[in-house]
Amino acid sequence: MEDRIVCEKNCNHDENLVCLAKSAMLPDSDVQRLAEMFKILGDPTRIKILHSLTGRELCVCDLAETLGMGQSAISHQLRMLKSYRLVKYRKEGKEVIYSLDDAHILGLLCMGLDHINHQ
Amino acid sequence: MEDRIVCEKNCNHDENLVCLAKSAMLPDSDVQRLAEMFKILGDPTRIKILHSLTGRELCVCDLAETLGMGQSAISHQLRMLKSYRLVKYRKEGKEVIYSLDDAHILGLLCMGLDHINHQ
């Protein structure tokens, strides 16, 4: 805490970089939403679910089977993905069939793949 | 666990969706790296750091001052960003000055911003 005050006084850059940086800061609400969105994508299980649902719709138990995980774990993650509008669902008898809801996210996934491959 | 086996036998879709989905699965290493990358972006502090460093280079204490956080917290996050090659640094006297190292990440950030704004 003290450091910052000391530093602000002592760092004598040509321009007041801190001042510039502060004024260019993203609104906190944007930062928060950005971070939340990336956090959703930052989990292997959710990545697998989203990827499995590209060009396909699958029920919960098929997703569980595909990923080799328990039904409950998948269901919990689907709830999360649902709440962020990344997947949608329709009911068919006892089954609940999920599919992708957001095309943008696919773009982000692809861009991410590009990134990890080209480097 | 049992569920999956039961389900595989009982779900009689036209095609074997699970089989298709399984064969289309991303290699686990890719999934892992993708998730790691997004996880890095999934934190407000790191988003702020990366955004503050766009078009600017800043020393640790300036970042701390800009974000209104302690020097140690910033330093820990910078270590993380460094290890994923998202920021680079140069030393100048006692200061360590950080800047962005990866242009792709900016693309992802922008795409993320687009997404949260257009919806």
Next chain:
DNA sequence: CTAACGTATGAATATATATTCATTCGTTTG
């Protein structure tokens, strides 16, 4: 109506993560 099935959910647990505190390291300056 009852049993069986697919799904959802709450509680519990294990694990990961961010921040703070205290300290150390390296450089500079008096």
Next chain:
DNA sequence: CAAACGAATGAATATATATTCATACGTTAG
């Protein structure tokens, strides 16, 4: 050389998160 400063780091703490377990819910089939 000693003091001061910026930065890095390890330990500790608080918090978030993913998965499992047990159970409840809704639908369908017998």
